[in-house]
Amino acid sequence: MTDKIVRQYQQQVQDAYSSEMPLCIQGGNSKAFYGRKIEAEQFDVSANSGVISYEPTELVITVRAGTTISEINEVLANHDQMLAFEPPCFSTTATAGGMVACGLSGPRRPYVGAVRDFVLGIKCLNGKAEILNFGGQVMKNVAGYDVSRLMTGAMGTLGVLLEVSLKVLPTPDYELTLKGEADDATAINLMNQWAGQSVPLSAASFYDNNIFIRLSGHRNAVIAAASQLQFSEYSDGEHYWQSLRDHEHDFFSDNKKLWRLSVPSTTKPMNLHGQWFIEWGGALRWLKTSEPVEQVRRVVSMAGGHATLFRGGNQNDDVFHPLSAGIGNLHLALKNAFDPKKILNRGRLYKEF
Amino acid sequence: MSLFVDKLKRLLPKELIIADEELLRAYECDALSAYRQLPSYVVMPESVDQVQAIMRLCHQENVPVVARGAGTGLSGGAMPVEDGLLLSLAKFNQIVHLDPDQRIATVQPGVRNISVSEAVEKYGLFYAPDPSSQIACTIGGNVAENSGGVHCLKYGLTVHNILAVKLITVTGELLEIGADSLDSAGYDLLALMTGSEGMLGVIVEVTLKLISKPLNNRVLLAAFDEIEEAGKGVADIIASGIIPAGLEMMDNGVIKAVEDYLHAGYPVNAAAILICEVDGAEEEVDEECRKVKAILEVAGASDVRVARNKEEGDKFWEGRKSAFPAVGRIAADYYCMDGTIPRKHIGSVLNRIDELAKQYKLGVVNVFHAGDGNLHPLILYDVSIEGELERAEELGGKILEVCVEVGGTITGEHGVGIEKINQMCVQFNAEELVQFHAIKNAFDPKGLLNPGKAIPTLNRCAEFGAMHIHRGELPHPDLERF
Numbered sequence: 001m002t003d004k005i006v007r008q009y010q011q012q013v014q015d016a017y018s019s020e021m022p023l024c025i026q027g028g029n030s031k032a033f034y035g036r037k038i039e040a041e042q043f044d045v046s047a048n049s050g051v052i053s054y055e056p057t058e059l060v061i062t063v064r065a066g067t068t069i070s071e072i073n074e075v076l077a078n079h080d081q082m083l084a085f086e087p088p089c090f091s092t093t094a095t096a097g098g099m100v101a102c103g104l105s106g107p108r109r110p111y112v113g114a115v116r117d118f119v120l121g122i123k124c125l126n127g128k129a130e131i132l133n134f135g136g137q138v139m140k141n142v143a144g145y146d147v148s149r150l151m152t153g154a155m156g157t158l159g160v161l162l163e164v165s166l167k168v169l170p171t172p173d174y175e176l177t178l179k180g181e182a183d184d185a186t187a188i189n190l191m192n193q194w195a196g197q198s199v200p201l202s203a204a205s206f207y208d209n210n211i212f213i214r215l216s217g218h219r220n221a222v223i224a225a226a227s228q229l230q231f232s233e234y235s236d237g238e239h240y241w242q243s244l245r246d247h248e249h250d251f252f253s254d255n256k257k258l259w260r261l262s263v264p265s266t267t268k269p270m271n272l273h274g275q276w277f278i279e280w281g282g283a284l285r286w287l288k289t290s291e292p293v294e295q296v297r298r299v300v301s302m303a304g305g306h307a308t309l310f311r312g313g314n315q316n317d318d319v320f321h322p323l324s325a326g327i328g329n330l331h332l333a334l335k336n337a338f339d340p341k342k343i344l345n346r347g348r349l350y351k352e353f
Numbered sequence: 354m355s356l357f358v359d360k361l362k363r364l365l366p367k368e369l370i371i372a373d374e375e376l377l378r379a380y381e382c383d384a385l386s387a388y389r390q391l392p393s394y395v396v397m398p399e400s401v402d403q404v405q406a407i408m409r410l411c412h413q414e415n416v417p418v419v420a421r422g423a424g425t426g427l428s429g430g431a432m433p434v435e436d437g438l439l440l441s442l443a444k445f446n447q448i449v450h451l452d453p454d455q456r457i458a459t460v461q462p463g464v465r466n467i468s469v470s471e472a473v474e475k476y477g478l479f480y481a482p483d484p485s486s487q488i489a490c491t492i493g494g495n496v497a498e499n500s501g502g503v504h505c506l507k508y509g510l511t512v513h514n515i516l517a518v519k520l521i522t523v524t525g526e527l528l529e530i531g532a533d534s535l536d537s538a539g540y541d542l543l544a545l546m547t548g549s550e551g552m553l554g555v556i557v558e559v560t561l562k563l564i565s566k567p568l569n570n571r572v573l574l575a576a577f578d579e580i581e582e583a584g585k586g587v588a589d590i591i592a593s594g595i596i597p598a599g600l601e602m603m604d605n606g607v608i609k610a611v612e613d614y615l616h617a618g619y620p621v622n623a624a625a626i627l628i629c630e631v632d633g634a635e636e637e638v639d640e641e642c643r644k645v646k647a648i649l650e651v652a653g654a655s656d657v658r659v660a661r662n663k664e665e666g667d668k669f670w671e672g673r674k675s676a677f678p679a680v681g682r683i684a685a686d687y688y689c690m691d692g693t694i695p696r697k698h699i700g701s702v703l704n705r706i707d708e709l710a711k712q713y714k715l716g717v718v719n720v721f722h723a724g725d726g727n728l729h730p731l732i733l734y735d736v737s738i739e740g741e742l743e744r745a746e747e748l749g750g751k752i753l754e755v756c757v758e759v760g761g762t763i764t765g766e767h768g769v770g771i772e773k774i775n776q777m778c779v780q781f782n783a784e785e786l787v788q789f790h791a792i793k794n795a796f797d798p799k800g801l802l803n804p805g806k807a808i809p810t811l812n813r814c815a816e817f818g819a820m821h822i823h824r825g826e827l828p829h830p831d832l833e834r835f
Contacts, residue, residue: 055695055697056592057588057589057591057592057696057697058591058695058696058697059591060695080594103536103541109535110535113509113513114535114536116541116544117509117512117513126788130784130788131784132784132785132788133781133785134785136760136761136762137695137760138693138694138695138725138726138760138761138762138765139506139693139725139726139727139765140501140505140510140693140722140725140726140727140762140765140766141693141762141764141765142498142499142548142762142764142765142766142767142768142769143762143763143764143769143773143777143780143781144769144777144780144781144785144789144807144808145545145548145549145552145553145789145792145793145808146499146512146544146545146547146548146549147545147788147789147792149512149541149544149545150540150541150542150544150545152541152544153536153540153541154540154541158540169596170594170595170596171594173594192454192455192456193454195456195565196453196454196456196476196477196478196565197477197565198477198565198566198567198568198634200633200634217633217634217637218633218634218636218637218640218641220636220637220640221633221634221635221636221637224634224635224636225634262534262535262536262537263534264455264532264533264534265455265535266452266454266455280535283534283535284535304532304533304534305532305533305534306532306534306536306537306538308538320538320539321538322538323538323539324528324529326522326526326527326528327528327529327530327539327542330528330540330542330795330796331539331540333794333795333796334540334792334795336795337788337791337792337794337795338788338791349539350539
């Protein structure tokens with residue numbers, strides 16, 4: 001049944017290759033707002049779903065790319081395991097393929113790693129309709145170039161994901177959310193200090209003069225660590241982090257243009273007017289601003305980071321931070337290596353490819 | 354080449370160019386000494402400008418370039434190529450910048466792995482990847498090989514612990530890949546560079562992620578009468594929700610060799626021992642230690658010792674860390690393999706290795722990173738006995754093929770280099786290999802960077818395949834085959 005689906009996908013890519021008609025790959029369609037808008041035939045790959053293998057003792061789950069994140073979360077939760085990078089689910093339809101292709105990670109990211117850190121292997125169709133396997137199901141694997149991670153965050157421009165193998169981790173024994181007051185500069189300092197001091201942080205955010213942190217680990221160790229910090233326990237922590245992860249928090253509820261700024265974690269409060277939400281211990285900053293695009297990019301570049309017009313911008317313009325000439329040329333060359341006729345999500349990441 | 358060296362002399366002071374055959378000998382191999390090739394020249398640039406100039410010249414003159422760090426690699430990745438230039442990064446040995454607040458260190462590629470952790474210890478930080486060669490191996494080589502180590506089960510490989518690299522392309526262009534932020538715009542070129550074995554560019558600077566040192570750690574040592582029980586112990590620890598900082602296994606052959614060498618008090622009659630380290634806050638260490646001990650006893654351990662203090666813990670580890678030199682005393686030569694398998698197959702694969710060893714009439718002992726299923730079978734042979742090296746290599750190839758068969762990989766952390774290039778044909782099909790070559794071509798269309806390594810040509814695979822088909826033509830027809 002599923003092999004038939006894969007053969008059908010292969011035929012679709014083959015046809016697109018022959019006719020040079022580009023495809024717009026679509027999984028759960030939960031992140032259509034993200035990335036550039038492209039004119040291409042819709043290529044729905046959501047039907048290729050299901051868990052292929054999951055063995056808790058191996059810490060690995062292999063799924064077809066159309067499997068929803070919520071299904072994966074449920075399967076793992078039954079064995080007290082989790083996707084440690086806390087992938088955002090902007091809709092219940094969000095799939096593993098979209099999760100890997102977009103490469104977005106949630107609040108736990110700075111402390112355990114991003115989706116790319118947990119991708120062990122993939123099966124994909126390249127732009128020549130060849131079915132290829134890279135990486136595998138084991139923790140350590142240095143055979144060949146790391147194509148699995150290269151595909152992560154490539155927005156489908158290098159291949160159509162068919163299967164992914166992900167490393168999973170045990171769910172922490174105990175978690176506690178703490179809340180305290182601070183201004184932005186103090187919050188950034190504190191979050192960085194704690195990360196360097198063996199505080200068992202698993203999330204740290206700042207918004208509206210409040211710091212929220214989450215501690216995870218063994219119960220007694222978490223309680224001991226919490227007692228060292230002069231913050232109060234916040235009882236609705238689980239909901240708070242989920243609402244931040246999935247952008248259901250009030251901050252994200254309006255339709256204003258939303259920037260995602262990825263910067264060095266110690267970057268001081270930035271000189272851009274607007275409303276800020278800081279997470280990842282200072283390394284990720286959400287900004288709603290009416291400042292011109294060029295100004296935002298300039299300030300973020302100066303800070304050593306990059307700025308993505310995450311939501312609500314003009315999807316016909318550049319959404320992602322412009323690349324330097326040398327890096328841009330490598331991107332073009334890699335696109336050509338995987339998808340010489342530029343049929344896969346052409347223009348979704350950058351206009352040229 | 355003589356014209357080439359004249360041009361080289363215009364770019365570099367002559368003391369940075371080695372052309373004397375006696376001195377070149379030091380560079381003819383890395384730690385995989387069975388493969389040797391004298392380079393035409395060795396250059397030891399001191400600045401990024403010089404590296405760029407060398408690359409521009411080599412590109413213009415079509416001269417192949419092999420980059421080299423400390424030469425501790427085990428797969429022949431830094432073996433020179435004939436008529437090629439060996440580019441030593443040994444003089445790039447400075448820590449450029451430490452930022453304890455941001456928890457990053459920017460270093461040159463020739464900085465030794467251990468010296469990073471030494472330099473940041475005063476801030477309560479460390480650099481996690483700790484390959485066994487960490488006192489000698491360098492960060493540039495670690496990035497090229499995506500090195501792991503005994504603590505990567507919990508703290509990740511090199512790819513998980515770097516933020517950025519500065520790269521010189523084959524045409525001499527300087528590119529910055531990654532950033533001090535946690536991610537970058539565009540493709541994850543940093544991941545692609547990590548483990549690319551010097552095939553895509555020359556790394557001249559690396560930004561490393563530092564993490565806070567765990568407050569406490571404790572080491573356990575468990576003895577088993579059956580190797581399968583030890584394998585089960587490993588799986589059971591992971592299934593219980595504990596990720597130890599390290600989880601290592603040694604079989605009887607290694608236990609005996611180590612005990613002879615060190616007198617560490619290892620149980621010499623055990624079929625296998627596990628060394629498990631847990632770390633974290635005091636409460637966490639107490640609890641995990643108690644759980645691990647109970648799990649190992651249920652799995653069938655005949656004895657579980659918990660180190661009472663740091664000295665005892667260090668002693669447990671010392672045996673593990675001395676395993677290679679200890680094995681070096683029981684065999685004239687040994688050949689270290691590096692496959693990774695799903696943990697559940699540890700017991701069965703070790704038994705298959707044992708059977709293969711008997712067929713090839715060679716000894717094999719095992720000491721490895723059990724927690725992440727990364728095997729290091731050590732094949733014992735004597736190079737002075739005609740045919741033993743070839744037999745050892747062939748046995749090694751067979752062992753790697755078993756790893757692939759059970760869903761694993763031919764290399765967990767040592768890289769493909771020249772050593773495992775034939776087994777790449779087993780792990781990947783022709784279309785996948787063509788895709789790898791296309792990636793290489795995107796960076797290095799002339800194929801000048803470390804040519805002939807890591808990714809086999811399809812012709813090579815055809816020849817290797819033919820070797821299997823036409824068994825009668827193989828060397829050692831006396832050997833039993835299956």
